[in-house]
Amino acid sequence: MKKLALGVLEQIKNYTDPSLSYRAQCRASICGTCGVKVNGKPVLACKTKVLDLAQNNQVVIEPLDNMPVIKDLVVDQDEYLNKLKKAKTWFEPKEYLDKVYPEELSNFEKETDCILCGICYSVCPAFQNDKNFGGPINFVKIFRFWKDKxxxxxxxxxxxxxxxxxxxxxxxxxxxxxxxxxIPVEADILQIEFFGKQKGIIQSQDNFGFGFDFGF
Ligand code: FES
Incomplete structure (x- = not known):
């Protein structure tokens, strides 16, 4: 049986343990609320067939990492939502809007697919070095609006x-x-850094972490 992880959670809640808590709304990979780990892999529960990730016919569903657990599979998203606010991750329209042609849209079209599920935030190890790091979710949004004329x-x-x-x-x-x-999240981060350094906004010595040096 090819059951979705979300279907498994619904079945448990409906027939075994009504107290089980998890988030899900659209069931169509659009709302971004149903992120969980299935056998250690962070996924959207509404998009993932559990048997595809089963090990020895066993499936373990856990909350995402890097966020405090409120209950069962429900995590506290306040930290990354507050960082999104701090980074102004919304469209600020110019007074007069120009037509955007397909070849221009293709520069940031993929990034418009971001559903703010927080999976990228949950897998990011950079927070171990820097709690104030905005996180990949932020930079995808920044990239998307920066590329929009x-x-x-x-x-x-x-x-x-x-x-x-x-x-x-x-x-x-x-x-x-x-x-x-x-979404090519890391490539977007790299591109922002590259242009930031070219324009003198970001200094090369700002890099730390594992001593990664772009040599720009
Ligand atoms: S329920 Fe909306 S993305 Fe899964």
Whole structure:
């Protein structure tokens, strides 16, 4: 039987333990609420067939990492939601909006798929070195608006990325590997850093973590 992880959770709640707590709304990989770990792999429960990840026919479903657990599979998302607010991760329209042509949209179209599920945040090891690191989720949003010619903040977005400690990224690429929307998160971070350094907004010596040096 190819059951979705969310189906398993619903079955447990409906027939075995009504006190089980988890989040889910859309059941269609859109709302971003149902992130969990299935046999250690962070996934959207509504998109993941449990038997695909079963080991010895056993399935263990756990809460995401890097966030305090409130109850069962429900984690406290306040920390990354507050960081998203601090990083102004919303569209600031220019006074007059231009047409965006397909070739321009393709520069940030993938990033518009981000559903704020927090999976990239949950797998990021950079917080071990820097609690104030904005996290991959922030920089995907910053990238998306920075690339949009109708956004009024322009290169101020790069300043914001710097203020959110973008250089604490250690480029492990876990964010990219686990993003359920296949957004090239780490490549976006790299691109923001590259342009920030070219424009003198970000200094090379800002890097720390594992001593990663871009040599720009
Ligand atoms: S329930 Fe909305 S993304 Fe899974």
């Amino acid at each position: 109708n956004d009024a903040l322009g290169d101020l977005r790069i300043e914001i990325a710097k203020d959110n400690n973008i250089t604490s990224c250690i480029h492990c690429k876990y964010c990219t590997f686990f993003c359920p929307k296949e």
